[in-house]
Amino acid sequence: MELMKLITVTVSLFISVTVITADYVRPQPRKTLHFQLNPKPSFYPQQVHISLAGDESMRVTWVTDDDSSPSVVEYGTLPGRYSSVAQGESTSYNYLFYSSGKIHHTVIGPLEHDTVYFYRCGGQGPEFQLKTPPAQFPVTFAVVGDLGQTGWTKSTLNHIDQCKYDVHLLPGDLSYADYMQHRWDTFGELVQPLASAKPWMVTEGNHEQENIPLLKDGFESYNARWKMPFEESGSSSNLYYSFEVAGVHIIMLGSYTDYDEQSDQFSWLKADLSKVDRTKTPWLLVLFHVPWYNSNKAHKGEGDGMMAAMESLLYAASVDMVLAGHVHAYERSKRVNNGRPDPCGAVHITIGDGGNREGLAHGYINPQPEWSVFREASFGHGELKIVNSTHAFWSWHRNDDDEPVRSDQVWITSLVNSGCVSEKKNELRDILMAP
Template identity: 80%
Template sequence: MGRKIPDLVLVLCIFSAAVAADYVRPQPRKTLDFPWERKPSSYPQQVHISLAGDRYMRISWVTDGKSSPSYVEYGTSPGRYDSTAQGESTSYSYLFYSSGKIHHTVIGPLEGNTVYFYRCGGEGPEFQLRTPRAEFPVAFAVAGDLGQTGWTKSTLDHVDQCKYDVYLLPGDLSYADYIQHRWDTFGELVQPLASARPWMVTQGNHEDESIPLIKDGFQSYNARWKMPYEESGSSSNLYYSFEVAGIHVIMLGSYTDYDEYSEQYNWLKADLSKVDRSKTPWLIVLTHVPWYNSNYAHQGEGDGMMQTMEPLLYAAGVDIVFAGHVHAYERSKRVNSGNPDPCGAVHITIGDGGNREGLAHSYKYPQPEWSVFREASFGHGELEVVNSSHAFWSWHRNDDDEPVRSDQLWITSLKSSGCLTQKQHSLRKILMAP
């Protein structure tokens, strides 16, 4: 007769088996290996696009040749370019690494929901992009903490299957982590998607490559991923805003000063004061570090920024706040000051794009009252803003087919709920404060 298993151990075994049956944590994956291929010095590489103000788009690419031109030819028919735009270029050195020539060219004005064909620097293949719609409905794909692993590739494959106008990335792009050629391989990995739809990104901790000899820890990120900060009145590429149809999107910087005396905070006040909610009924914010997080990973890291900025976002009537950093998915109720509030924002942590560090699977119990759904899986989200009052959010696991929705929610805008009328006085008071 075998030895009797103690009751407590038996219970724990049964519980562990049940948990394992429910979800098996994927193992961390190494960074993908990319074959090196010699190309002509003026051949455009790492092509990606971003919004650059109303009806304008920025085309960015890299060439090995330092004398390569920075112009873009474009038009609405394949191989026929009736417009040309001249841009700018930059480069940088980081210890023993020297970047290629990094080009940024703004094209436009462009028509909404229109396919344009373009060529960079008169060399290489023809690319095509579709501009976002100028009116509702508008769709966003969302996933942070991408990296360049097998899970990243799976996420990108899923995103490629969904119909979206703009991709939103709340920080941690390449996971280069000081190894500069990984910025290049990341650019090549995302080019098929990023050259066809605008990618709007903000910085994460893995973009900060500070060392004693390098004054600007974000020089690689800033040089390669130029966002419309100047167009939105910001003095830093680490925070900016843009609009798509009736949606105002604010990208905040978790790794630059954010206290009440900072340039970012003052810019945010000025930016919010310009938002006309009768024309842009939706207000969305992205930041890297989540303010509402019931995972043990990075617990409390967003508290300082939340304490400073949440009153301002609450008074302005922000509808949704997306964050990354935690390698898992979590969605909240409308919340403010740590408590459910029908006039607060829905907070969504979606740092589940791929990375190389694995998933953050340890959650705090009991689950907070404000937390609705949480799971440690790789995936992406889709936000379809249907009209001025309603948007549909869905989250999709990589382990499932893209059409499968693992979490979903209809969101009613605060503009249509009556909350903004109640907040007008408090917002004016905050915006007028010195």
């Protein structure tokens, strides 16, 4: 009880506690990782990762070199003893001179919340284990964008592995394959230790496009390999969808598909927001790749079009936090709307600093905008712990000589607890009902 009183006082003041080291020297970029060939039997499951697939279900994805390998997952709560089995689907694709392996997607469930399951893909091969998220608060998210495959990527992944998180959120730019399709395979192997154990929920960035005019549509590789629960959330595209964890409703939007008011994505977003029940999910988060609030010279203004189309809708819906990538640095805003601090606006966080090969974005615009609280060009990751229906703790951890150093932190109060949701109820209704 005393702890909650302390938290309440801290949150009410909305105090941001930051650690800034004046003599900190940012590290240099690290080289792209090189992967040794490690031939495996054709049936062997590779690039295993999991994602949420609706309430009480999980999608298991893996790749095999054997086209005849079944898309079957056996699973249970005891190692080596599988009480359930699920049959899924598979796909593959060709990209110029590259042919993918057989990509399997199998949904397992119903699963108990906050429970460890052991599973095996394809009827043979190694055993993996996963842990389902909790049904209630607290729930913790690891957040990082623009990962790539460098020495800093590996450092970031090691730090995330030390975090006691339930779900990984990634706002775009995964593998940095950039048309070299084998780099999708090495990325899948790189993240498998983490992505096979905790669900990874991702949205696309510019490096996932890989379109070739007249030859290849965009996002073919991404859509084939990283299938998200778009169908489960009523979306017609893998590029935007939503899902719920504990008491949090999370919307993943696409910065690189149509988003104007006449677009399918905008129509879906309105329909999705109309279904949000803030008594059931008091926290509302949104992720996409290109930040709207960015005081870095890199990619300045690139999110303005999407912001003009969607910010008023997200504001009326009382979105608590917006998480983006793209800019290879970290920045956190005050609650903001329409370019100005607003107690009923969202906290915007740019976290495109996972470890990509393009390096950090050092150039910031001065003076620092009024809405910007903390900004730094360093590699790192974020952790968001939703403590209860009203309080959340956000922290950003800089990669400092391979040690995760907490460099920015803040308690955040949900807008449900502020009265903003009830104040904007009619405004949201009018926007949702507009043709």
